[in-house]
Amino acid sequence: MKHTYTLLAAMAIAGAASAQTTYDLTNGGTTFVPDVINMQVGDSIHLAISAPHTCTEVSQATWIANGNTSNGGFNYPSGVHTFALNTAGTYYYVCIPHAGMSMKGVFNVESGVGVPEQEANAVLQLSPNPANTSVHIAGVASGQRIQVREVTGRVVLETILGEDGMVDISSLHTGNYSIVVRDEQGNLMAAERMTIAR
Numbered sequence: 001m002k003h004t005y006t007l008l009a010a011m012a013i014a015g016a017a018s019a020q021t022t023y024d025l026t027n028g029g030t031t032f033v034p035d036v037i038n039m040q041v042g043d044s045i046h047l048a049i050s051a052p053h054t055c056t057e058v059s060q061a062t063w064i065a066n067g068n069t070s071n072g073g074f075n076y077p078s079g080v081h082t083f084a085l086n087t088a089g090t091y092y093y094v095c096i097p098h099a100g101m102s103m104k105g106v107f108n109v110e111s112g113v114g115v116p117e118q119e120a121n122a123v124l125q126l127s128p129n130p131a132n133t134s135v136h137i138a139g140v141a142s143g144q145r146i147q148v149r150e151v152t153g154r155v156v157l158e159t160i161l162g163e164d165g166m167v168d169i170s171s172l173h174t175g176n177y178s179i180v181v182r183d184e185q186g187n188l189m190a191a192e193r194m195t196i197a198r
């Protein structure tokens with residue numbers, strides 16, 4: 001019994017240390033599917049997009065403006081590509097022909113220790129972050145649709161941001177999430193990582 005337990009524990013530790021995930025990213029018409037991917041450093045993207053779409057990294061400012069000027073980062077034409085992201089941070093990308101239609105998405109790449117990198121983000125300011133039972137969202141107008149997603153991409157909470165900017169997250173368990181803001185048409189407006197710690 002003890003032997004079995006020790007073996008399982010060793011396997012769990014080995015798995016946690018070496019686990020790498022490949023996330024599929026494709027397009028449905030002029031939308032990236034999914035348009036938010038939460039991942040860890042070293043995880044990969046398996047990109048499969050049809051012509052004439054591209055997956056082109058841009059600056060945050062360009063992304064917000066629905067522009068299509070490359071920032072010199074990754075820039076994949078239509079087809080199938082697999083690539084890893086080995087530095088933590090938020091990566092913004094668009095489709096060059098359709099950026100003006102808000103065909104865009106983000107990769108939220110976290111460092112392997114489960115603590116998000118702190119970085120300036122003019123789009124969404126979450127406070128506190130790590131959060132406990134509620135989080136204050138600044139940087140978007142009240143009335144916007146807010147989604148809270150697990151690392152897997154599953155939406156676990158959806159609400160309309162009130163005047164006070166507060167979102168009740170007391171029903172969610174501790175862990176890493178992302179907060180995603182969409183407009184009335186469902187277009188991705190902003191995304192930021194959030195940790196819940198208690």
Ligand SMILES: [Cu+2]
Binds near residue numbers: 052053054095097
């Ligand atoms: Cu496109």
